[in-house]
Amino acid sequence: MKFSSIFFVLSLYSTFISSISCISLHECFLSLPDLNFREIPRNLYQSLIPKKALTDADSTLKIQSSLDNDYSLRLRTVDPAKLGIDSVKQWSGYLDYKDSKHFFYWFFESRNDPKNDPIILWLNGGPGCSSFTGLFFELGPSSIGKDMRPIHNLYSWNNNASIIFLEQPLGVGFSYGDDKVSSTKMAGKDAYIFLELFFEAFPNLRSNDFHIAGESYAGHYIPQIAHEIVIANPDRTFNLTSIMIGNGITDALVQADYYQPMACGKGGYPPILSERNCEKMKGSTSRCHSLNELCYKSKSSLPCIVSSTYCDAALFKPFEETGLNPYDIRGPCEDTSKDGMCYFAMKYIEQYMNFPEVQEVLGSDIESYSGCSEDVFARFGFTGDGSKPFQQYVAELLNENIPVLIYAGDKDFICNWLGNYAWTNALDWKDKFSYRNSPLKKWTHSESGEELGQLKSYNNFTFLRIYDAGHMVPYDQPEASLEMVNRWLSGSYSFN
Numbered sequence: 001m002k003f004s005s006i007f008f009v010l011s012l013y014s015t016f017i018s019s020i021s022c023i024s025l026h027e028c029f030l031s032l033p034d035l036n037f038r039e040i041p042r043n044l045y046q047s048l049i050p051k052k053a054l055t056d057a058d059s060t061l062k063i064q065s066s067l068d069n070d071y072s073l074r075l076r077t078v079d080p081a082k083l084g085i086d087s088v089k090q091w092s093g094y095l096d097y098k099d100s101k102h103f104f105y106w107f108f109e110s111r112n113d114p115k116n117d118p119i120i121l122w123l124n125g126g127p128g129c130s131s132f133t134g135l136f137f138e139l140g141p142s143s144i145g146k147d148m149r150p151i152h153n154l155y156s157w158n159n160n161a162s163i164i165f166l167e168q169p170l171g172v173g174f175s176y177g178d179d180k181v182s183s184t185k186m187a188g189k190d191a192y193i194f195l196e197l198f199f200e201a202f203p204n205l206r207s208n209d210f211h212i213a214g215e216s217y218a219g220h221y222i223p224q225i226a227h228e229i230v231i232a233n234p235d236r237t238f239n240l241t242s243i244m245i246g247n248g249i250t251d252a253l254v255q256a257d258y259y260q261p262m263a264c265g266k267g268g269y270p271p272i273l274s275e276r277n278c279e280k281m282k283g284s285t286s287r288c289h290s291l292n293e294l295c296y297k298s299k300s301s302l303p304c305i306v307s308s309t310y311c312d313a314a315l316f317k318p319f320e321e322t323g324l325n326p327y328d329i330r331g332p333c334e335d336t337s338k339d340g341m342c343y344f345a346m347k348y349i350e351q352y353m354n355f356p357e358v359q360e361v362l363g364s365d366i367e368s369y370s371g372c373s374e375d376v377f378a379r380f381g382f383t384g385d386g387s388k389p390f391q392q393y394v395a396e397l398l399n400e401n402i403p404v405l406i407y408a409g410d411k412d413f414i415c416n417w418l419g420n421y422a423w424t425n426a427l428d429w430k431d432k433f434s435y436r437n438s439p440l441k442k443w444t445h446s447e448s449g450e451e452l453g454q455l456k457s458y459n460n461f462t463f464l465r466i467y468d469a470g471h472m473v474p475y476d477q478p479e480a481s482l483e484m485v486n487r488w489l490s491g492s493y494s495f496n
Contacts, residue, residue: 063201065193072096073197076363078106083361084150086141088158089114092362095194097177102365103167103194104174106132108141110162118209118241118489120163121195125217125248127184127385128376130173130369131165134215136349138474139481140165144348148355155478157485162205166194168221171376173353174364182379184390188224192233199238209241211489216415216471219248220385223393230400242403242460243394244488247415247471250406251391252311253292254426255419259315260285262329262416269411272329277318284314295387304384311387319413326414328470346371395429403460403493407484409469409476410453417465424456424463431459440465443495445483452480457494464495 065071074093080086088109095103110117122139124131136143139157142150157163167173168191169181181187199206212222222243229240249255258267264278265271271278291307298304319326325333325342333342352358353369380386397404406424408417425436435458443455443464454465464484469476487495 061201063197065197066200067196068193070098071193071197073194073201074363075201078361083358084142086111086152086156086158088141094175094363094365095190095197097179097190097193100179101170101177101190102175103170103190104364104366105164105166105194105198106135106362107164107198108158108162110158110160111141111156112160114162115204116208118161118211119205120157120161121191121210121212122157122163122165123168123191123212123214123218123221125215125219125221126172126372126377127169127187127217127220127380128172128373129217130167130371131214132167132173132349132353133346133371134474135165136352137343137345138472139163139485143345144352146344146348148348148352153478155474155482157474157482159482160486161211161489164198166191168194169376171373173369173371174359174362174366176366180379181376182383183385184220184224184380184388187221188228191221191225192228195229196237206238209489210238211242211244212240213244213246213485215246215248215473217249217386219245219250219415220388220390222248223250223390223397226397226402227393230402231396240397240402242405242488242493243397244405244407244485246473247408247412247417248406248420249386249415250394250420251389251423251426252307252387253289253296253389254391254423255415256288256292256311256315257285258416258419258422259319259413262413262418263319267410267416267418269329272322272324273318281315281318288314292387295384296389299388301382301384304387305382306384307387308381308384316414324413325470326412327472328409328411328476329413330411330470341372391423391427395427398427398429398431398459398461401460403462403488405462405464405484405488405493407464407466407473409466409471409473411469411476412471414471421456421463421465424461429461431461434458435461445480446487452477452483455495460493462493462495 060077061075063073073095075091076093078090078092088111090108092106122131122134124133141156141158142153145151167175169187170177214222222245226243229236260281263273288311291310295304295307323332327342335342335344350371394404406420408420410417438456438458440454440456442451443453444451453467456463466473466477466480474481
């Protein structure tokens with residue numbers, strides 16, 4: 001989630017909602033005025049337009065979809081020596097739909113055994129933030145230093161897996177187009193088509209294990225994409241092995257109840273709010289819960305916009321006033337600029353991706369790269385997408401015997417571990433009672449025996465609390481995150 005944008009998008013209702021005193025859901029609904037969507041600034045709906053003409057010469061190889069002739073995939077070999085991000089084979093390119101949709105990706109082979117190692121699709125959240133945050137800040141082959149040079153990552157997830165970093169939805173990073181994607185459902189369909197094309201381009205990888213992983217708002221994206229693969233497309237040409245969601249927002253109704261406990265000392269860290277503000281947040285939490293219930297029952301935009309607006313203002317504003325980092329409550333942000341994401345490294349990534357020589361090597365159609373898009377965030381905000389439920393798709397996967405890992409760094413506020421643990425316990429699936437009754441026990445390193453966190457697992461559904469990590473677990477605890485992903489990819493779904 002992009003914390004700095006919370007109040008940018010949904011301020012239309014902040015004054016009104018803060019004065020709501022209704023108790024029943026029916027009363028709350030009747031209190032809502034009509035939104036005038038004509039007053040939304042036009043520039044929020046403008047998409048990136050390529051600054052250079054697109055020709056067949058721009059791509060090394062173009063693969064037409066066998067399912068839909070309107071889709072094609074551009075595949076460009078990236079010379080590892082030119083950028084020095086990793087020595088493994090790499091490809092970049094675009095998924096194209098006619099002239100209206102163009103999704104950028106960068107694919108790295110495994111450092112180990114690329115012919116047999118699993119494939120991971122990695123997605124960052126926002127909504128509207130580039131998956132290259134994951135690539136260069138967290139789990140990819142290299143980070144970018146202050147001097148704009150790659151720093152080799154010993155703990156990259158591609159040590160034992162090949163990884164696709166996909167920039168979606170439209171308007172994120174180097175992805176662009178005329179169509180306006182404004183909901184997770186729309187983004188999910190595009191991602192599924194991309195995967196079909198990817199495995200057409202690499203048919204030799206269809207039999208490899210395939211996992212989808214991501215963090216934050218990917219807690220929306222991943223369940224929706226998995227639904228598209230497993231439920232909506234029975235004639236798919238590839239299979240899904242598992243999903244992994246880190247510090248995600250998946251069940252807003254349950255998770256919103258745990259901002260106050262996390263800020264007030266119930267998450268294993270001392271309180272960061274005063275007793276007075278903690279008491280005040282209790283009342284706000286109750287009202288937020290009622291509005292979220294209305295959103296869940298209707299699943300329509302207006303009630304969900306209202307719940308997002310009120311909950312964001314009431315539950316995040318007290319934390320913002322502390323000056324602490326919402327992604328890691330142990331201290332303030334490094335970068336406190338208005339458009340920053342708390343970490344200077346985020347700016348280094350953006351500067352690096354805007355070098356013409358980098359864009360030329362990757363074959364970007366876009367000459368201006370932004371790590372997070374306010375336009376995309378706004379479009380999702382004006383559909384109330386953030387407050388809508390997606391945990392039901394996780395239940396679908398579990399009922400289909402597809403393993404699910406929910407992991408969370410325990411020093412994050414914005415998608416904190418208490419809320420993630422709570423929604424896994426509340427999830428309605430075939431083994432829900434057995435899971436709820438399973439103990440929360442120590443999670444230790446397989447070789448050193450060091451205690452890394454806590455875990456709860458039953459029948460391929462696992463929750464993992466990771467000690468001393470914030471929102472971006474691989475950044476804060478690279479060795480623990482690699483231990484986690486290697487054991488999961490090996491099929492040790494209960495971490496035994």
